[in-house]
Amino acid sequence: MPTTYGYVRVSTKEQNEDRQLIALHEVGVTDSKIYIDKQSGKDFIRPQYKKLLRKLKKDDLLFIKSIDRLGRNYEEILEQWRILTKEKGIDIVVLDMPLLDTRRGKDLMGTFLSDIVLQVLSFVAENERTNIRQRQAEGIAAAQARGVRFGRPPKPLPDNFHEVYQRWKGGKITGLVAAQECQMPMATFRYRAEIYEKAKLL
Numbered sequence: 484m485p486t487t488y489g490y491v492r493v494s495t496k497e498q499n500e501d502r503q504l505i506a507l508h509e510v511g512v513t514d515s516k517i518y519i520d521k522q523s524g525k526d527f528i529r530p531q532y533k534k535l536l537r538k539l540k541k542d543d544l545l546f547i548k549s550i551d552r553l554g555r556n557y558e559e560i561l562e563q564w565r566i567l568t569k570e571k572g573i574d575i576v577v578l579d580m581p582l583l584d585t586r587r588g589k590d591l592m593g594t595f596l597s598d599i600v601l602q603v604l605s606f607v608a609e610n611e612r613t614n615i616r617q618r619q620a621e622g623i624a625a626a627q628a629r630g631v632r633f634g635r636p637p638k639p640l641p642d643n644f645h646e647v648y649q650r651w652k653g654g655k656i657t658g659l660v661a662a663q664e665c666q667m668p669m670a671t672f673r674y675r676a677e678i679y680e681k682a683k684l685l
Contacts, residue, residue, distance in 0.1 A: 485542040489517040492552045503548040506578050512546055524555035541572035549579040557606050641665050648676055
């Protein structure tokens with residue numbers, strides 16, 4: 484007997500999968516047959532998706548909420564769709580897009596229309612992913628231009644830094660000795676000394 488499965492993907496562990504689960508429950512998919520991945524859709528190296536792929540047999544039915552839940556990489560979505568429908572011989576239903584229901588239109592025209600819709604939607608999904616990356620890059624660049632600093636804040640200077648810096652600057656000790664007295668790597672001492680001087684804290 485064919486088995487009905489559902490696949491759910493959210494990009495991060497913080498995102499909620501309830502909306503996708505409700506949609507799958509409404510079409511009769513049981514929790515024991517739903518596979519959930521909480522990671523990016525950039526590729527298909529996902530533990531639950533791989534597990535689902537091993538379970539699927541010919542004539543099984545797979546429901547997903549929308550095409551971007553399957554993935555966001557245009558070429559890989561098309562390749563996985565081919566593997567699922569041609570190699571595995573299963574049917575796929577994309578709930579948000581009734582045209583993407585391989586149970587319908589098994590004739591040449593139906594398959595042709597399904598393939599066109601899939602290619603368009605796959606392209607849109609990847610294009611949105613590209614746009615998100617571009618918006619993130621632009622946002623980071625704009626923030627950096629405003630003086631926002633990313634990454635871990637620097638550790639506070641040691642209490643003896645000013646005194647050690649003065650002796651080093653006056654040529655009384657070497658940079659190596661100064662770094663050791665401040666318990667810093669040599670490169671870090673020189674970097675912090677440069678910032679210290681620029682900030683005119685002396």
